[in-house]
Amino acid sequence: MTTQAETTELQAFTRDWLDWYRAQEERLAGPHGFLAITGLHWLDDRPRRFPDAPGSWRTGADGVTVILDGDEELVVDRTAVRGEHRFGVIPDRGSVNAVWGDAVIEVARRGGNDIVRPRHPTAPLRTAFTGTPAYAPDPRWVVTGRYVPFDEPRPTTVGAAVEGLEHVYDAPGRIEFELDGQPMSLTAFPGPAPGRLTVLFTDATSGVTTYAANRVLTVEPSTADGTVVLDFNRAANLPCAYTDLATCPLPPAENRLPVAVEAGQKLPRERGGS
Known part of the structure; x- marks a missing residue:
């Protein structure tokens, strides 16, 4: 039986996720967001x-x-x-x-x-946008991991959504964690602010219920002992999930997870999602 405290906690968790989701959508569909590209x-x-x-x-x-x-x-x-x-x-x-x-x-x-x-604000992709499908937020997809920095940042070359284009990032380390009892790791790239990390990945849902090429997860700075939290409920689509006019990076080969991460944003309707 679910206690009142557990219900209240889940409601707060869902509200926080909705705030994140709405902010993602606002950036994407703003007057000059990626859906406005012509x-x-x-x-x-x-x-x-x-x-x-x-x-x-x-x-x-x-x-x-x-x-x-x-x-x-x-x-x-x-x-x-x-x-x-x-x-x-x-x-x-x-x-x-x-x-x-x-x-x-x-x-x-x-x-x-x-x-x-x-x-252009009048771009058809933007004006016709009705929102991104997503899995319902679920606390089971919040995973504690450990950030392991490399001795020196490792230049890592990855492909791009545009054929023939490559991106090079200095990977500062990797994140080790478990999903479904299986040990896994993800190479991390620098995040949008000091200490934060960006993780590009695919999983067993990619090309089925989620975008085939990539999803992205932002990870908050680690604690002193290297502990980090991976909230896969906030696995987001990059702009290339919606438009061919984006140059998004692809995940490094080692970031292809063998499990189905049924959390976060799904395949956009613009790519045939429902």
């Missing part, structure tokens, strides 16, 4: 125009340059620019957002390549 344009030294962005774009040793026509304007760092504008050399995985009317023109570098990726 094109993925790869730059080279040939000036080219694109149907969803102003100006003529090219890149070279000095970085990305756009030449705007007389009636065209971008706002970069809150400053209106016309004519020729040099974005300079953008670091890998870096980006600059330029405002064009109600759109944002993302200028970025991915896998050693410069790209222009416009984001």
Whole structure:
């Protein structure tokens, strides 16, 4: 029999998960989120125009340059620019957002390549979005593990959602844990803030009820003895689960879990999920 205290705890757990889930959806479907992307344009030294962005774009040793026509304007760092504008050399995985009317023109570098990726609030993928299916949150998928740092960060090359593209991350360590009584480990990459970790993985649900290529889990900093918590209820889709206009990294080979992690976000409806 479930006690009142257990019921209250489960309700709080579910509320916290719902807050996380709603924040994920808001970022994804915001006016300039990933669902608003209308094109993925790869730059080279040939000036080219694109149907969803102003100006003529090219890149070279000095970085990305756009030449705007007389009636065209971008706002970069809150400053209106016309004519020729040099974005300079953008670091890998870096980006600059330029405002064009109600759109944002993302200028970025991915896998050693410069790209222009416009984001329009009226993009059909965004306006038709009805939400991401997900498993019901369940405390059994909250797993305690141990973070084992490497002696030195290990440069780790992984594939990408875009064929032929590669990403390189300095993996600081791995996380050891058990699922269904089986010992497992996951190579971790640096997270969105100091001390936090990012884990890319697939499992036995991948390509069945969840997106085939990857899911991602953010792990909070470890305690002094290396203890970490893996909450698989918060296993999230990366943008490539929704659109082909994303360059998301794939998990390293060792991060393919042999068990079915029936937790977190499921295959999006945009990819045939239900």
